[in-house]
Amino acid sequence: MALTIGMIAHDRKKPDLAAWAEAHLDLIARHKVVATATTGSVLQRTLPDLPIKLVKSGPLGGDQQIGAMIAQGELDVLLFFPDPLEAQPHDVDVKALLRLVLVYDIPAAFSPRTATELARSGLFAR
Numbered sequence: 001m002a003l004t005i006g007m008i009a010h011d012r013k014k015p016d017l018a019a020w021a022e023a024h025l026d027l028i029a030r031h032k033v034v035a036t037a038t039t040g041s042v043l044q045r046t047l048p049d050l051p052i053k054l055v056k057s058g059p060l061g062g063d064q065q066i067g068a069m070i071a072q073g074e075l076d077v078l079l080f081f082p083d084p085l086e087a088q089p090h091d092v093d094v095k096a097l098l099r100l101v102l103v104y105d106i107p108a109a110f111s112p113r114t115a116t117e118l119a120r121s122g123l124f125a126r
């Protein structure tokens with residue numbers, strides 16, 4: 001059964017997420033990918049053949065849209081690479097998203113290494 005995977009990264013982490021997605025394309029290509037707008041455009045540049053549903057940019061409500069998907073049971077996994085060294089204008093939205101990840105116990109990874117461990121868990125092989 002295809003999973004719906006959310007992909008989000010803050011600006012300085014977008015290259016890391018694109019590189020991770022490229023390295024794991026065989027796994028994620030079986031699933032549906034939804035991404036915030038700017039993250040999604042970077043992913044599309046790296047992986048032009050991967051279909052990606054775009055929501056709004058994070059600071060314009062995209063994190064909240066992904067959060068709403070979690071609340072509605074429409075998101076199975078979240079890969080979110082935040083930048084721990086840069087303040088975000090929409091920090092409250094980021095916190096709200098992370099809170100919903102915990103409320104609904106969504107499998108999530110916040111760095112390339114944890115994403116790789118999640119991939120090794122077999123989650124994406126379903």
Ligand SMILES: O=C(CO)COP(=O)(O)O
Nearest residue numbers: 036037038039057058059
């Ligand atoms: O800000 C984000 C996550 O908090 C991501 O939004 P963008 O992908 O539009 O940069």
